[in-house]
Amino acid sequence: MLELLHLTKRFHGIAAVEDVSFTARSGEITGYLGPNGSGKSTTMKMITGLMEATSGEIRFQGERIQHASIDYRQRMGYVPEEPHLYAHLSGLEYLIMVGQLRGLAAKPTAGRIDGLLRLFSLHPDRHVPISAYSKGMRQKVLLIAALLHNPALILLDEPFSGLDVATALVLRSLIQELAARGKVVLFSSHELETVERVCSHVVILHRGKVVADDSIEHLRTLMSAPTLEAIFSQLAVEQDTAAISRQVADLIEA
């Protein structure tokens, strides 16, 4: 179980994440949603320990994460929104390096990397430098790197970014499989249709604050909204999309 308790992050005094509390349970897929700039990635970075919270607490399996101890890092897998890959390495070299940095035994890890490269259709390109990979191929490398050590906590920040339809379907099903095997999965995405299909529980952020923390089913009933998109629009969209479209078109035609 992952617990966020009154988590706040301020940048230069301005709150990006404000008093955020929720629980992501093992066996569940928790969707973490919100408009651009609402604080999703900042929250994710605090959960990884890459960023320190201004205040509040994060607990995993009941224990406070202490400046991301080695033990905690070994139990967590993270797919960041922005890929920071060593582009001069090949996909295979990069994954071997990740295994070494995680202190994994070389031989079984090599077998695991080989199997994952095949399953993600990257095997033929394993010796090609990452600089020559497409966006989707890089995303697959990030996914493999995040799962290589069989983490108990899986943090996915926009994991579908750049993936083709077939890989996206595999990932969707993989997320469900991992949750069914008892992992805690926290998953941030703008793809509400996918979220609606895979998530049992959603947390919606708006301007750094939690505006919903519930099952999609309960939110549908509560808000008399047929879809997650309708729920999201009611809670976190303030714009008149048609008016904005007209203004943009007017401006470029002026």
Ligand SMILES: Nc1ncnc2c1ncn2[C@@H]1O[C@H](COP(=O)(O)OP(=O)(O)OP(=O)(O)O)[C@@H](O)[C@H]1O
């Ligand atoms: N290092 C930083 N310094 C200053 N402000 C920051 C920093 N990182 C994030 N912010 C601000 O915090 C707010 C939340 O950003 P964050 O990246 O968490 O949003 P997000 O919900 O992940 O957005 P998106 O959907 O666009 O990825 C934004 O206003 C952003 O400008």
